[in-house]
Amino acid sequence: MDSLLYGLAAHPALPAHLVDRLIADADADAEVAWRLADRADLSRDQVRALAARSRQASIHLAYGGLLRAEDVDPALRPEAALALLDEGRGDVSWAPRLAGDPVVARRVGLAGCRGLPAAVEEVLAADREPEVVAELALWTASPALLTRLAVHPDAAVRRAAATNEATPPELLAALLDDDPGIRQAAVCNPATPGEAAARYADDPSPVLRQALAERPDLPAAVYERFAADPVPWVRGNLAENAAIGEPLIRRLAGDDTYDVRRRLAHHPHVPLDVLARLAAATRIGPTLLPRIATATADEVPRLAGSPVPALRMLLARRRDLPDAVRDALADDRDAKVAASIAPHPGLSERRLGALLDRFGTRVAAAVAANPGTPAALLERLAAQQPPAGKALRAVARHPHATAAALLRCLADPKARPLAAAHPALPADVLTGLLGGDDPQTVEAAAANPSLPAGQVESLLGKAVERRRSRS
Numbered sequence: 001m002d003s004l005l006y007g008l009a010a011h012p013a014l015p016a017h018l019v020d021r022l023i024a025d026a027d028a029d030a031e032v033a034w035r036l037a038d039r040a041d042l043s044r045d046q047v048r049a050l051a052a053r054s055r056q057a058s059i060h061l062a063y064g065g066l067l068r069a070e071d072v073d074p075a076l077r078p079e080a081a082l083a084l085l086d087e088g089r090g091d092v093s094w095a096p097r098l099a100g101d102p103v104v105a106r107r108v109g110l111a112g113c114r115g116l117p118a119a120v121e122e123v124l125a126a127d128r129e130p131e132v133v134a135e136l137a138l139w140t141a142s143p144a145l146l147t148r149l150a151v152h153p154d155a156a157v158r159r160a161a162a163t164n165e166a167t168p169p170e171l172l173a174a175l176l177d178d179d180p181g182i183r184q185a186a187v188c189n190p191a192t193p194g195e196a197a198a199r200y201a202d203d204p205s206p207v208l209r210q211a212l213a214e215r216p217d218l219p220a221a222v223y224e225r226f227a228a229d230p231v232p233w234v235r236g237n238l239a240e241n242a243a244i245g246e247p248l249i250r251r252l253a254g255d256d257t258y259d260v261r262r263r264l265a266h267h268p269h270v271p272l273d274v275l276a277r278l279a280a281a282t283r284i285g286p287t288l289l290p291r292i293a294t295a296t297a298d299e300v301p302r303l304a305g306s307p308v309p310a311l312r313m314l315l316a317r318r319r320d321l322p323d324a325v326r327d328a329l330a331d332d333r334d335a336k337v338a339a340s341i342a343p344h345p346g347l348s349e350r351r352l353g354a355l356l357d358r359f360g361t362r363v364a365a366a367v368a369a370n371p372g373t374p375a376a377l378l379e380r381l382a383a384q385q386p387p388a389g390k391a392l393r394a395v396a397r398h399p400h401a402t403a404a405a406l407l408r409c410l411a412d413p414k415a416r417p418l419a420a421a422h423p424a425l426p427a428d429v430l431t432g433l434l435g436g437d438d439p440q441t442v443e444a445a446a447a448n449p450s451l452p453a454g455q456v457e458s459l460l461g462k463a464v465e466r467r468r469s470r471s
Helices: 003-009 016-024 030-037 044-053 055-063 078-087 092-099 104-111 118-125 130-139 143-149 155-163 169-175 180-188 194-200 206-213 220-227 232-239 246-252 258-264 272-281 299-304 309-315 323-330 335-341 349-359 361-368 375-382 389-397 403-409 416-420 427-433 439-447 453-470
Strands: none
Touching: 003 030, 003 439, 003 453, 016 030, 016 044, 016 453, 030 044, 030 055, 044 055, 055 078, 078 092, 078 104, 092 104, 092 118, 104 118, 104 130, 118 130, 118 143, 130 143, 130 155, 143 155, 155 169, 155 180, 169 180, 180 194, 180 206, 194 206, 206 220, 206 232, 220 232, 220 246, 232 246, 232 258, 246 258, 258 272, 272 299, 272 309, 299 309, 299 323, 309 323, 309 335, 323 335, 323 349, 335 349, 335 361, 349 361, 349 375, 361 375, 361 389, 375 389, 375 403, 389 403, 389 416, 403 416, 416 439, 427 439
């Protein structure tokens, strides 16, 4: 792997004539072609040239919006043509040709495109390969075609039809009586009538009951049965179902399975007193819970004053808190609350420094992740002893990081590639990194915009010559 060349191919200041030079060799290295296709400064001519040189790049350019229908000959670049059709930007006149392509994977790709002419869908529906027909059954929006495919002799095709939300509800209800795999697909399809799906609430398959427990359109009595299901995963799926009411939520809060209680905390309508109990006894993780995100202006101060530290920590995940609430949480005595509020973009430099003074390494990474953390505080974080790897990685990503802070980040193996990509790293340091043994660091340094243009040209010439001498 030529990390230096890959980094240079992505360098934002690479002159157009050097981009052209790399495009000319793009067919020799898919990785170089891929990085070139990611460039934001490609001209129309360069886009067309790169697509002509590299199949992988042509697909990437198509999905990236740079390649246009008039740039593509479907006979030469069928994959790019399929990508454009898949994006809805292709020429539908290509479809009949691609429907007869001898490569099965291409016909499958075409069958997955929306908006195909009806005549082309008919050709695909009659394809000799069930894989092609199944892909069509999965994506077509034609109820008439799905009516036929829902009774296709191949089970994979029927299963795809059972998955498609455009399949008429009466057909989905009928597919529930098919084999277990097809029944599972129909149960998971929100277009399947809930009343029909509910008939399988006592199915012996726990996987099927799990899928049913997620549905929002079942009778209340079915949810009651699932709350007593012997399989914890069924009860866990039920716990996150927005359709269950408060009595069932309170019942599930006493479930003897930890995962059920953890998932109940993610329910969008869990009462706050129930959430307080769950938070105190359950490790929920670093996430903004739906019920916390929708807490009202009256509820937010009450949550901030909760005697349960875990509930205050969950509230601190919000990034739209009133200033007074945000600052009160920043003054909290609990380290987990402090770490949760530390990345809030509205905190002052004084409060960020105070957080670090009180809690040290326990909040270092969170303080470093705050977009408003000033350069001096980032330098202090980078200089902490013993070094905190997670904090160093956050410092290395921070737009305010200085050269002094980044130099310390280079000592950490995981922070080093991040620091090597930072534009504040001095050019002489970047030059030293280019000869290192870590491919990620070399590539990041080579792509760094602080690398002087003259050096970029020289390095690129040497890298290309070295590659040619090896081939």
